[in-house]
Amino acid sequence: MNSRALEFWVGLFVLIGFASLLFLALKVGNLGVGGATTEYTVTALFNNIGGLKVRAPVRSAGVTVGRVTAVDFDTKGYQAKVTLNIDSTYQFPKDTSASILTTGVLGENYVGLEAGGDDAMLVSGDQITITQSAVVLEQVIGRFLYDKAQSPGGK
Amino acid sequence: MAERGSIATVGAFTLGAIRRLGQATLFLGQVLRHSGTSLTRPALTVREIYFAGALSLIIIMVSGLFVGMVLALQGYDTLQTYGSEEKLGVLVALSLVRELGPVVSALLFASRAGSAITAEIGLMKATEQIVAMDMMAVHPVARVVAPRFWGAVLSMPLLAALFSAMGIFGAYIVGVRLLGVDVGAFWAQMQAAVDFEQDILNGVIKSAVFGVGIAAVATFEGFDAPPTAEGVSRATTRTVVHSSLLVLALDLVLTGFMMRMWGE
Numbered sequence: 001m002n003s004r005a006l007e008f009w010v011g012l013f014v015l016i017g018f019a020s021l022l023f024l025a026l027k028v029g030n031l032g033v034g035g036a037t038t039e040y041t042v043t044a045l046f047n048n049i050g051g052l053k054v055r056a057p058v059r060s061a062g063v064t065v066g067r068v069t070a071v072d073f074d075t076k077g078y079q080a081k082v083t084l085n086i087d088s089t090y091q092f093p094k095d096t097s098a099s100i101l102t103t104g105v106l107g108e109n110y111v112g113l114e115a116g117g118d119d120a121m122l123v124s125g126d127q128i129t130i131t132q133s134a135v136v137l138e139q140v141i142g143r144f145l146y147d148k149a150q151s152p153g154g155k
Numbered sequence: 156m157a158e159r160g161s162i163a164t165v166g167a168f169t170l171g172a173i174r175r176l177g178q179a180t181l182f183l184g185q186v187l188r189h190s191g192t193s194l195t196r197p198a199l200t201v202r203e204i205y206f207a208g209a210l211s212l213i214i215i216m217v218s219g220l221f222v223g224m225v226l227a228l229q230g231y232d233t234l235q236t237y238g239s240e241e242k243l244g245v246l247v248a249l250s251l252v253r254e255l256g257p258v259v260s261a262l263l264f265a266s267r268a269g270s271a272i273t274a275e276i277g278l279m280k281a282t283e284q285i286v287a288m289d290m291m292a293v294h295p296v297a298r299v300v301a302p303r304f305w306g307a308v309l310s311m312p313l314l315a316a317l318f319s320a321m322g323i324f325g326a327y328i329v330g331v332r333l334l335g336v337d338v339g340a341f342w343a344q345m346q347a348a349v350d351f352e353q354d355i356l357n358g359v360i361k362s363a364v365f366g367v368g369i370a371a372v373a374t375f376e377g378f379d380a381p382p383t384a385e386g387v388s389r390a391t392t393r394t395v396v397h398s399s400l401l402v403l404a405l406d407l408v409l410t411g412f413m414m415r416m417w418g419e
Contacts, residue, residue, distance in 0.1 A: 006205050013209035017313025020320035029351040
């Protein structure tokens, strides 16, 4: 085999290899999403975050507008402090409320934002004050059983 | 005294294994020290990339395609019972990119290219080409071993990426085209779940480490083989067995580290 043909096949091999890496990065992975976009950071305090994890999506009306970047425990109020990075193209009023929701019945947790009516917009470093905790299935079942026992027709 | 003898056998075996490990490590150091030639004369390395990498394209592509297809069939069967078929893309992509891509392509690479490297170097030794080079003041490690080592190390990550990409394509064919998973959900859920650094980059790191392991075992076994027909055949078998075991062991260690590093 002459060296020109050999170089051609090696070149083809290297190109195919890098093309598959690029395919994995762009089509399979999430590289490029949020790469060049600017974001602003807000925090929210929750009584209970359920199973919320870092990198969980932040959604409003079902559209992903940002990601959870940190989950900490606030020792002052004994609450969970969730840091949200929101895409700068999406502006929310100051009185926006945040709640922790679940996709499907057993799906992952995400933060849902419900826009308020304030004229001023949230800026980086703000805190969302109106929050609703995650629905913990055990508590719901417990309350249901308790109510059932309390009601006069209950068995 | 029979017990003494059998205990001594165990001891001799252990010492022999440790000695071989030491020799292999020293040999790897020697290969790295004499790698300059493979960089100043890239034609040598390119030739080895052709033999190790380009000629492995077919087996890697076909195996990747089939593994992806089987994963899609099996995954669909299980996911369907929970009504979450649209998660098929996530299942296939994560298993391929994180584990199956690097590991299975490394095992195939060890049998396809690793054995060839060992046999080639071993036969060169048996036909006294290595000695002849030494006589002509050509360093055999720099001229013969290092280009093969680097050819294998550079080919491995590309082959693993290709394996994963073909697997995902196979899963797309079976899942979306044949079984009727929604095409939008297939890709969108996959993109939401697969992280570039955590999953793809770690997969690339894994396959590069596997490449070093396979190349080190293959070149050492070849260079160390007794210069006889039987010696070369045994060395080739040892290359496949040892490098496959090494890949699986390294995978466990690397996965452990990566899970801790990225874990919550």
